[in-house]
Each structure stands twice: as C-alpha cells, then as structure tokens.
Amino acid sequence: xxxxxxxxxxxxxxxxxxxxxxxxxxxxxxxxxxxxxxxxxxxxxxxxxxxxxxxxxxxxxxxxxxxxxxxxxxxxxxxxxxxxxxxxxxxxxxxxxxxxxxxxxxxxxxxxxxxxxxxxxxxxxxxxxxxxxxxxxxxxxxxxxxxxxxxxxxxxxxxxxxxxxxxxxxxxxxxxxxxxxxxxxxxxxxxxxxxxxxxxxxxxxxxxxxxxxxxxxxxxxxxxxxxxxxxxxxxxxxxxxxxxxxxxxxxxxxxxxxxxxxxxxxxxxxxxxxxxxxxxxxxxxxxxxxxxxxxxxxxxxxxxxxxxxxx
Amino acid sequence: xxxxxxxxxxxxxxxxxxxxxxxxxxxxxxxxxxxxxxxxxxxxxxxxxxxxxxxxxxxxxxxxxxxxxxxxxxxxxxxxxxxxxxxxxxxxxxxxxxxxxxxxxxxxxxxxxxxxxxxxxxxxxxxxxxxxxxxxxxxxxxxxxxxxxxxxxxxxxxxxxxxxxxxxxxxxxxxxxxxxxxxxxxxxxxxxxxxxxxxxxxxxxxxxxxxxxxxxxxxxxxxxxxxxxxxxxxxxxxxxxxxxxxxxxxxxxxxxxxxxxxxxxxxxxxxxxxxxxxxxxxxxxxxxxxxxxxxxxxxxxxxxxxxxxxxxxxxxxxxxxxxxxxxxxxxxxxxxxxxxxxxxxxxxxxxxxxxxxxxxxxxxxxxxxxxxxxxxxxxxxxxxxxxxxxxxxxxxxxxxxxxxxxxxxxxxxxxxxxxxxxxxxxxxxxxxxxxxxxxxxxxxxxxxxxxxxxxxxxxxxxxxxxxxxxxxxxxxxxxxxxxxxxxxxxxxxxxxxxxxxxxxxxxxxxxxxxxxxxxxxxxxxxxxxxxx
Numbered sequence: 001x002x003x004x005x006x007x008x009x010x011x012x013x014x015x016x017x018x019x020x021x022x023x024x025x026x027x028x029x030x031x032x033x034x035x036x037x038x039x040x041x042x043x044x045x046x047x048x049x050x051x052x053x054x055x056x057x058x059x060x061x062x063x064x065x066x067x068x069x070x071x072x073x074x075x076x077x078x079x080x081x082x083x084x085x086x087x088x089x090x091x092x093x094x095x096x097x098x099x100x101x102x103x104x105x106x107x108x109x110x111x112x113x114x115x116x117x118x119x120x121x122x123x124x125x126x127x128x129x130x131x132x133x134x135x136x137x138x139x140x141x142x143x144x145x146x147x148x149x150x151x152x153x154x155x156x157x158x159x160x161x162x163x164x165x166x167x168x169x170x171x172x173x174x175x176x177x178x179x180x181x182x183x184x185x186x187x188x189x190x191x192x193x194x195x196x197x198x199x200x201x202x203x204x205x206x207x208x209x210x211x212x213x214x215x216x217x218x219x220x221x222x223x224x225x226x227x228x229x230x231x232x233x234x235x236x237x238x239x240x241x242x243x244x245x246x247x248x249x250x251x252x253x254x255x256x257x258x259x260x261x262x263x264x265x266x267x268x269x270x271x272x273x274x275x276x277x278x279x280x281x282x283x284x285x286x287x288x289x290x291x292x293x294x295x296x297x298x299x300x301x302x303x304x305x306x307x308x309x310x311x
Numbered sequence: 312x313x314x315x316x317x318x319x320x321x322x323x324x325x326x327x328x329x330x331x332x333x334x335x336x337x338x339x340x341x342x343x344x345x346x347x348x349x350x351x352x353x354x355x356x357x358x359x360x361x362x363x364x365x366x367x368x369x370x371x372x373x374x375x376x377x378x379x380x381x382x383x384x385x386x387x388x389x390x391x392x393x394x395x396x397x398x399x400x401x402x403x404x405x406x407x408x409x410x411x412x413x414x415x416x417x418x419x420x421x422x423x424x425x426x427x428x429x430x431x432x433x434x435x436x437x438x439x440x441x442x443x444x445x446x447x448x449x450x451x452x453x454x455x456x457x458x459x460x461x462x463x464x465x466x467x468x469x470x471x472x473x474x475x476x477x478x479x480x481x482x483x484x485x486x487x488x489x490x491x492x493x494x495x496x497x498x499x500x501x502x503x504x505x506x507x508x509x510x511x512x513x514x515x516x517x518x519x520x521x522x523x524x525x526x527x528x529x530x531x532x533x534x535x536x537x538x539x540x541x542x543x544x545x546x547x548x549x550x551x552x553x554x555x556x557x558x559x560x561x562x563x564x565x566x567x568x569x570x571x572x573x574x575x576x577x578x579x580x581x582x583x584x585x586x587x588x589x590x591x592x593x594x595x596x597x598x599x600x601x602x603x604x605x606x607x608x609x610x611x612x613x614x615x616x617x618x619x620x621x622x623x624x625x626x627x628x629x630x631x632x633x634x635x636x637x638x639x640x641x642x643x644x645x646x647x648x649x650x651x652x653x654x655x656x657x658x659x660x661x662x663x664x665x666x667x668x669x670x671x672x673x674x675x676x677x678x679x680x681x682x683x684x685x686x687x688x689x690x691x692x693x694x695x696x697x698x699x700x701x702x703x704x705x706x707x708x709x710x711x712x713x714x715x716x717x718x719x720x721x722x723x724x725x726x727x728x729x730x731x732x733x734x735x736x737x738x739x740x741x742x743x744x745x746x747x748x749x750x751x752x753x754x755x756x757x758x759x760x761x762x763x764x765x766x767x768x769x770x771x772x773x774x775x776x777x778x779x780x781x782x783x784x785x786x787x788x789x790x791x792x793x794x795x796x797x798x799x800x801x802x803x804x805x806x807x808x809x810x811x812x813x814x815x816x817x818x819x820x821x822x823x824x825x826x827x828x829x830x831x832x833x834x835x836x837x838x839x840x841x842x843x
Contacts, residue, residue, distance in 0.1 A: 034721025035729075042724070044368030047741075047749060050759045051443035059441065089362050089369075099512075154542055162549045169547040170536055172513050256540045261512045265539065269356075272690070274721060 082281030103262035107247035109182035114190035126201035144191030150253035200232035355562035365485035379483035379500035387829030389639030405468030418486035426455035557815030587742035640792035686733035688723035
C-alpha cells in the first residue's frame with residue numbers, strides 16, 4: 001500500500017511540472033530572436049513587405065495576444081494536438097511520431113552498445129587496478145568521454161564509407177546501417193560508464209559480501225563479476241536512464257552526419273525557421289519522455305532497493 | 312596454377328561481385344550497360360513533394376522549374392525567353408498584357424494546357440497579399456479571349472512583370488486535375504520532368520515527362536538523395552553513392568573540400584559566378600558614417616583581391632562594385648569599387664580630422680573614437696568567420712577598431728532590421744532573378760514597419776530607383792539605372808568585399824555533358840545531362 005501511495009504522489013507531482021513546461025515551451029519559443037512572420041517569409045524565399053507580413057500573421061494565427069494564443073494552444077496540447085507545422089503544413093504530432101522510431105532505434109542501439117563494451121572494460125580495470133591495462137583503459141575512457149561526436153562520426157564515416165567502402169555514406173535510417181551512428185554515440189556514454197562502474201566496483205570490493213565470496217574460494221575476478229557487478233551497476237541505473245532520455249530527445253550531429261532521420265535533426269531544422277508549433281511540440285514530447293523515464297526509474301528503485309520506500 | 316587455385320579465385324571473384332552488387336544496387340545502369348540511364352544527385356533537404364503546389368513556397372526552388380512552367384523563362388543576364396507563352400503584346404501604358412499560349416501542350420498527366428488551365432492557376436494566387444513582393448500579383452482583370460489567348464490587366468505598370476512571371480513560384484502552372492476538393496494532391500506540370508517516386512526525407516526520383524513539348528532529357532531518371540550534412544555530401548560523392556554535388560540551393564560544397572576535390576582526378580569541379588555579392592553595410596545612425604571620407608577610407612582599406620585569392624583560395628571572385636558582374640543594367644562604368652590603398656585610406660581619415668592623438672592605435676576626433684561593432688552570422692556562410700577576422704585586421708591597419716558581434720541567423724536578421732544594434736554589418740545581396748530590381752528595393756527602400764532602409768536611407772536614391780522600376784522603355788531604363796548604380800558607387804554607400812561563386816563537383820567517369828544552369832533557380836542544365 002505504501003508503495004502504491006508513493007507512486008500516486010509521484011504522478012500527481014507531474015501535473016505542476018508539466019504546466020510549467022508548457023509555459024516555458026510556449027513563451028520562450030515566442031520570445032526567441034526573430035519575428036515569426038518575417039522568418040517564415042524568408043524561409044520561403046520571399047521578401048517581407050507590410051502586406052505579406054500581415055497576410056502571413058493571419059495565416060499562421062499570430063494575431064491574437066500571446067496569452068490567448070497560449071490558452072488555445074494548451075487546450076489542444078493536452079490532447080497531444082500541437083497544431084500544424086508552418087513548414088510542412090502537417091500535424092506536428094504526426095511529424096514527430098513519424099521520426100520517433102528512428103531516434104528510438106538509435107537510442108536503444110547506442111545504450112546497448114555502450115553497456116556491452118563498458119562492462120568488460122570496467123571489470124578488467126577494477127580487477128587489475130593500477131596495472132597497465134587499468135591505466136590504458138582510464139586514458140581511453142577520458143579520451144572517449146571528451147571526443148566530439150560530430151568529429152568522431154565524420155572520421156568513422158570517412159574511414160568505413162569512403163576509404164574501406166564497407167558501409168554506405170547515406171545510412172537512410174536503415175537498421176542494417178545502424179552500427180556506425182550507434183557506435184559514434186556509444187563512445188561518449190560508454191566511456192563515462194567505464195569510469196563510474198570502475199570506481200563502483202573498486203568500492204564494493206571492500207564490502208563484507210565480497211569478503212564472504214572470496215572466503216568461499218571464488219577468485220577475485222569471479223567474485224567481482226558474479227557478486228560485485230550486480231551491486232556496482234545498481235547506482236548506475238539512474239545515469240543510464242537519464243542518458244537514454246537524452247538520446248531519445250534526438251542526437252543532432254549524429255543524425256545529420258549519418259542522414260538518420262530522427263527527431264533531433266527535425267527539431268533543429270524547425271528552430272532555424274522558427275516553426276513554433278514543431279518547437280513547442282518537440283519540447284513537450286521530449287519533456288514528457290524525460291518525466292516518464294524518471295517516474296519509471298523511481299518505481300523501479302522501489303522494487304530493486306526496498307529501503308527506498310521507508311525514506 | 313593448379314585447378315584448385317583457379318576454382319578458389321573464381322569463387323572469391325564471384326563472391327566479391329555478388330557482394331558489390333548487393334552493396335550498391337543504385338550504381339547499376341552505368342557505362343554502356345544498356346539499362347536505364349540514371350544519375351544520382353545529392354540534395355541538402357527534402358523535396359517537399361506532398362505540398363509542392365505550383366502556387367506554394369514549399370520545396371526547393373529549382374524543383375518547381377523542373378516540373379512546372381510559366382509564361383516565360385529566365386534566360387540569364389536579364390533576357391526573357393518564351394515558355395508556355397510563345398509571345399505577348401504589351402499595351403502602351405504597360406498595364407495590359409496579352410499572352411499567346413503555346414498550342415498542343417499537355418500536362419504530364421495527359422490533360423491539356425490551355426487558357427482555362429491558365430486562368431485556373433492565376434486565380435489561385437493573384438490579388439493575394441501573401442505574394443505582395445511581386446507586382447504581378449495585383450491584377451485588375453483577366454480573361455481568356457480564346458482557347459489559347461489570355462489577357463491580363465495589371466493594376467500598375469512595372470517592367471519586371473515578365474521577369475516575375477519566370478520565377479520558380481507562385482507563377483507557374485499546375486494541372487487543374489491535381490486539385491481535388493480545393494486540395495493539392497500531386498505535383499503535375501508541363502515541364503521536362505515529372506515525379507516518379509518520393510520517400511520523404513530520404514530520396515526522390517524524377518523522370519522525363521512523356522508529353523513534354525521541348526527538348527527531351529537524355530537520361531531516364533535523376534535520383535535525388537537527401538544528405539543534410541555538407542561533409543557527408545562530399546563523402547557520398549567520393550564513395551560513389553552520388554554523382555553530382557554542389558549548387559547553392561541544391562547542397563553547397565564546403566569551401567575546404569573544394570580544393571581536395573579539385574586535386575582528385577576522379578572528379579571535376581565546375582564553377583560559375585553568381586549574381587550575389589557580399590558587402591559591408593554602414594549603419595547611417597552611426598555619426599561617423601555620414602562623412603563620405605570615412606566610408607571611402609574603409610573601402611580603400613580592404614584588400615579585395617587578397618580575400619578572394621588568399622583567404623578563400625580563389626573559390627570566389629574579387630569584388631568590384633556593389634553588384635556582381637552580369638547583374639542586369641550594371642556596367643563597368645556605373646558599378647565600380649575602390650582599389651586597395653592603405654595610404655589613401657589613412658589620408659582620407661586625416662583629411663576628415665581623425666587622428667590617433669593618444670597613441671592607442673585608434674583614430675579619434677573630438678573624443679569620438681573610430682571603434683565599430685561588426686554584425687554577422689555564420690549560419691548561412693561559415694566563411695564569414697575568417698572573413699570578418701580578416702576585415703578586423705584590415706581596418707586595424709588604418710586605425711579603426713572593429714569588435715565582432717556574431718549572432719545566430721534569426722538574431723542577426725532581427726539586429727540587421729529592427730534593433731540596428733550595429734555600426735557595420737556583413738550582408739549579401741539577393742541573387743538570381745531578384746537582382747537588381749528587387750534587391751535595390753530590399754536594401755534601399757524603407758523596411759516594412761520602419762522609416763529607414765536596411766542598408767542606407769536616401770530619398771534621392773529612392774526616387775531614382777522608383778523611376779527606373781517604372782520606366783518601360785529599355786534605353787531610358789538603362790539610363791535611369793546608370794544613375795542609380797553610379798550614385799551607390801560614387802557615394803561609397805557600401806563596402807563590397809567578395810563575390811561568391813557557385814560550384815559543383817561531378818563524377819566525370821560516369822556523368823557527361825554537365826553544364827551549370829543560368830542561376831540558382833535552374834542550377835544545372837538537367838536536360839543536357841548524359842551518361843558516359
């Protein structure tokens with residue numbers, strides 16, 4: 001019962017947060033630099049004049065006072081209707097959800113890949129702390145965490161697409177071409193995971209259950225992998241979850257370089273031309289995703305670590 | 312060699328062939344295979360075909376010209392070519408136009424193009440304030456006098472009407488059958504190409520229109536592949552996934568990649584001057600710029616040849632006058648710049664009383680230092696970053712301090728109009744069919760909602776431009792334009808710094824007869840393209 005109450009409390013807390021997000025999404029996108037009608041005309045390749053500016057304001061529904069526009073927008077937004085894109089003339093939610101699967105695939109692949117290479121490396125590093133292998137891994141993870149994704153992406157694309165010709169330069173959002181963009185993204189996240197996991201592993205080595213494992217005759221490596229890893233990974237669930245949310249909001253550089261049509265690329269293109277309905281819809285959908293992930297993490301923790309509900 | 316080795320080699324070879332065939336299905340149809348001739352072109356954004364209504368402003372400009380046609384076509388250099396109108400009569404007062412339509416023309420869906428289809432299209436955009444930048448939108452009356460003649464009476468006489476009617480949009484003709492329940496369904500025009508397939512944000516193919524009245528394209532298909540990133544476009548050319556990259560409105564080649572492509576014998580780089588020029592505008596509200604000597608001195612202070620040759624590795628042309636050569640009505644005599652002459656610049660500033668009295672390297676007069684804020688944005692032209700830094704050093708050399716203010720595109724546009732929070736700003740002129748008439752209007756007429764112009768407010772200049780726009784006689788108009796351009800040059804109203812060029816890189820192993828088109832709206836002579 002206690003758990004259930006806690007969950008309800010968490011869900012109720014979301015309402016004011018969402019309301020604040022709607023305010024920010026709506027007003028910040030409106031006050032950002034550039035007059036919407038002028039930018040829209042320029043994006044169409046038309047010189048703004050007094051008449052066509054007035055006509056476009058009418059067409060885009062920009063004549064009402066901002067608070068009135070906000071209320072009208074909010075009424076529809078609660079039903080996931082964010083209006084019609086100024087640029088594509090299609091419903092915003094349709095446009096975003098059409099691109100969401102591509103971003104989701106990439107986020108899943110990148111998260112998976114970052115875990116696949118960070119866990120063995122962290123184990124190795126922690127097991128042989130202060131060895132050459134440990135130092136090498138630590139240097140590599142520092143480099144990996146700081147390397148800009150656009151640079152890495154271009155280099156990988158040049159090497160595998162142009163020099164070796166084993167992957168197409170135009171990935172076209174095809175699953176068979178997901179390896180390079182996912183790898184590009186996984187490097188920075190994976191490198192961070194190696195560092196965090198390594199220090200977690202080193203810390204758990206001191207605990208009694210590890211001593212017990214060793215006393216039972218398990219080797220240091222086996223004890224770490226079997227008993228230490230589970231406990232060292234636990235605190236990382238939040239980090240991985242938040243990073244997954246970040247990945248779901250779209251990865252502009254990677255999506256652009258690899259011609260991967262996700263929502264990040266779409267959002268940035270829309271920001272350049274002040275396509276307000278898209279920007280607002282994007283902020284809302286990304287915020288909701290973030291909030292949902294946080295909620296799921298909270299609930300998850302209650303089950304993973306029963307101590308949490310007593311707090 | 313043993314039989315076994317032969318067998319292994321044969322197997323390996325066939326495996327490689329099989330793999331390579333799987334890997335690149337689109338490269339089929341190449342050299343003399345007898346299959347369909349297909350060329351792949353990189354494009355930086357989606358074609359927007361689900362809304363590519365002839366009367367809309369949705370997809371890339373040049374696609375409108377491939378699919379749709381208008382009354383006239385822009386022949387470049389100010390010449391107007393007949394298109395769906397074979398000829399026309401204009402009344403004495405310049406208001407009534409009678410267009411004689413080409414007979415036997417069909418839309419690519421097989422329906423007839425005639426006076427009814429013409430009026431159907433015109434009614435969709437005339438007298439609509441959304442097109443207020445065009446004088447041809449304001450129509451008094453229009454009627455079909457017979458099946459192939461249309462008479463239009465415009466509200467005002469204006470010589471650019473025929474030119475406007477050659478624009479990519481909204482003046483072109485869509486098959487009336489493409490409008491169902493007042494909604495656009497598919498892009499069907501009378502032009503040389505028609506849409507075959509469209510995968511949003513990914514690729515689309517155009518094939519020759521079987522009913523086209525003019526010269527038929529030589530290839531069977533153009534496949535446009537959407538690649539947003541400029542470096543990725545270069546790589547797609549290098550990997551053979553596309554055969555043509557480049558073009559300002561198709562997908563620019565980054566300046567740093569041009570030299571690399573030039574040195575690679577697999578590709579050929581084609582360049583052509585554009586009708587655009589990059590220049591520095593003075594904010595007339597900054598008191599120092601009311602002094603012509605200051606404006607002149609700043610013109611003399613800039614090494615225009617150095618910018619084109621050294622800074623940009625000759626991937627551009629040395630600036631002369633405010634407008635690039637080839638812009639209609641400009642001549643060597645009326646459109647000129649000032650040579651690079653540091654001594655002359657210093658002398659002019661001294662004549663006006665600007666002297667560095669406190670030895671800080673900056674000239675001043677009456678306590679007022681020559682220190683200016685240079686506004687720019689690197690979103691549209693990344694090369695403006697090195698350019699602005701170069702300009703900064705050029706002006707420092709004559710005792711003028713420049714502080715750079717780099718904003719995003721929207722912030723820049725806002726500052727360049729509403730805020731005027733700058734002393735000098737890097738700007739570009741319009742290009743293509745918009746020069747000089749629309750460009751002059753844009754830069755020297757009052758901005759919408761303001762009592763000042765974007766570049767320089769001068770009533771004398773305004774009235775000269777207005778006169779030129781209203782002059783219907785060709786010779787008299789040239790004389791009027793002479794006055795306009797001479798005034799801009801003589802008064803040093805801007806500092807022309809650089810003329811950009813349009814460039815393409817082509818896989819010459821595969822593509823034959825590549826030719827750059829008349830302007831960005833017709834970037835490539837698509838119909839002439841062939842395969843080797």
